[in-house]
Amino acid sequence: MSGEIKNIAVIGTGVMGSGIAQVFAMKGYNVNILDISEEILKKALQNIAWSLNKFVEKKRIRKEDAEAALSRIKPTTLYEEAVRDIDLMVEAVPENIEIKKEVFRKVDGLAPPHAILASNTSTLSISEMGRATRRPDKVVGMHWFNPPQLMQLIEVIKGEGTSDETVNKIMEVAKTLGKTPILCRKDVRGFIVNRILGLVFNEAFWTYYRKEASMEGIDSSVKYSGGFPMGWFELCDYVGLDIAYEVGRVLYEAYGERFKPCPEVIEPLVKEKKLGQKTGAGFYDWSKGRPRIPFELSDEYDYERSWAVAVNEAAWIIHDGVADPESIDTGMKLGTGWPQGPCEYADKKGLNNILQKLTQLYDKYKMEMYNPCPLLVDYVKNGWLGKTAGRGFYKY
Numbered sequence: 133m134s135g136e137i138k139n140i141a142v143i144g145t146g147v148m149g150s151g152i153a154q155v156f157a158m159k160g161y162n163v164n165i166l167d168i169s170e171e172i173l174k175k176a177l178q179n180i181a182w183s184l185n186k187f188v189e190k191k192r193i194r195k196e197d198a199e200a201a202l203s204r205i206k207p208t209t210l211y212e213e214a215v216r217d218i219d220l221m222v223e224a225v226p227e228n229i230e231i232k233k234e235v236f237r238k239v240d241g242l243a244p245p246h247a248i249l250a251s252n253t254s255t256l257s258i259s260e261m262g263r264a265t266r267r268p269d270k271v272v273g274m275h276w277f278n279p280p281q282l283m284q285l286i287e288v289i290k291g292e293g294t295s296d297e298t299v300n301k302i303m304e305v306a307k308t309l310g311k312t313p314i315l316c317r318k319d320v321r322g323f324i325v326n327r328i329l330g331l332v333f334n335e336a337f338w339t340y341y342r343k344e345a346s347m348e349g350i351d352s353s354v355k356y357s358g359g360f361p362m363g364w365f366e367l368c369d370y371v372g373l374d375i376a377y378e379v380g381r382v383l384y385e386a387y388g389e390r391f392k393p394c395p396e397v398i399e400p401l402v403k404e405k406k407l408g409q410k411t412g413a414g415f416y417d418w419s420k421g422r423p424r425i426p427f428e429l430s431d432e433y434d435y436e437r438s439w440a441v442a443v444n445e446a447a448w449i450i451h452d453g454v455a456d457p458e459s460i461d462t463g464m465k466l467g468t469g470w471p472q473g474p475c476e477y478a479d480k481k482g483l484n485n486i487l488q489k490l491t492q493l494y495d496k497y498k499m500e501m502y503n504p505c506p507l508l509v510d511y512v513k514n515g516w517l518g519k520t521a522g523r524g525f526y527k528y
């Protein structure tokens with residue numbers, strides 16, 4: 133356990149909250165869980181018990197440990213009871229700023245003054261949540277990945293008012309949970325991982341929209357030639373088309389033309405409520421399990437295009453002072469299972485080659501996502517071409 137942090141409250145016990153509560157309880161923290169009804173809390177406890185049992189079946193924990201973890205979780209619908217003795221709250225209510233601000237305001241009024249208030253938001257402003265409290269220095273982003281029990285990564289986000297002490301404590305707490313935290317130094321939309329993934333998705337959507345490759349062809353190339361764990365359409369189905377659509381909208385609002393969404397690819401499916409795996413259909417039919425991605429089409433799409441836009445966005449993240457290359461690479465490997473991070477990849481491939489690819493694409497399509505980031509252009513001008521030059525994103 134981390135320093136004085138022992139007692140946790142998890143507010144909102146849906147997909148993410150119940151997993152987060154379980155992870156804390158498995159590491160010995162006392163966890164109060166709060167939701168809007170007894171019934172939802174009962175369901176959350178059942179889900180946690182089911183998941184703990186899976187850990188026992190797989191011999192990853194002992195039965196006694198599972199029972200002890202479960203006994204450390206206390207459900208309640210009363211805020212006062214949930215937060216009066218806590219050191220840390222993790223909020224995982226629906227992705228709506230008004231609901232979140234209300235939770236932060238309430239918890240701020242009831243929790244001890246030293247308590248840190250964290251949000252698991254994927255897209256909303258941590259600074260805004262901070263401003264809803266009288267302790268913005270203790271409000272921070274703690275962005276988990278789904279499923280929290282299995283995913284290694286946590287993005288820690290510093291809001292405008294967040295103190296370094298708070299950030300450091302959350303980084304430490306994440307490590308006590310056996311997770312790898314990465315620091316997102318600014319409260320920017322999409323943080324690190326969703327920002328890069330969002331652009332890679334967009335590149336694929338536009339390519340498909342222009343009929344330059346089929347959906348199966350893009351996925352096959354990305355998977356079998358590029359070595360990524362899933363194709364982009366398959367992954368989008370897995371994430372949920374409603375979530376991907378909303379993230380895309382937020383990124384466009386935040387960064388403008390670079391994230392120009394592709395019309396007529398996701399939106400019609402979202403309108404039809406074909407949201408991916410969870411509804412049985414999205415880009416693919418999931419009714420009979422995971423879709424088969426045909427191997428034969430693995431040359432249809434140039435997966436280097438995915439890397440080029442990913443490296444470009446990584447360059448923007450560094451340019452904007454949001455994160456360092458190591459955090460970006462760790463994020464993409466642990467958050468999405470990429471075989472390498474974009475900065476490592478660029479350093480191996482040669483930054484000049486990535487820049488050339490982007491320039492070609494930009495000349496051809498005149499789209500901002502291909503317009504090379506000035507940082508990348510400068511690195512190449514400086515001769516920082518990557519590993520063989522002794523300096524690229526990293527120093528060798």
Ligand SMILES: NC(=O)c1ccc[n+]([C@@H]2O[C@H](COP(=O)([O-])OP(=O)(O)OC[C@H]3O[C@@H](n4cnc5c(N)ncnc54)[C@H](O)[C@@H]3O)[C@@H](O)[C@H]2O)c1
Pocket residue numbers: 143144145146147148149166167168172223224225226227228231235252253254255275276277278
């Ligand atoms: N699902 C994912 O893959 C994922 C990944 C990372 C982050 N997130 C973020 O985590 C948060 C939760 O997402 P989720 O997928 O677990 O949602 P969910 O809908 O599964 O769960 C939300 C829970 O919050 C409860 N709730 C609603 N209003 C509440 C209130 N006022 N007070 C307390 N509880 C309330 C709901 O009853 C529900 O149980 C969102 O901010 C989302 O963006 C989700």
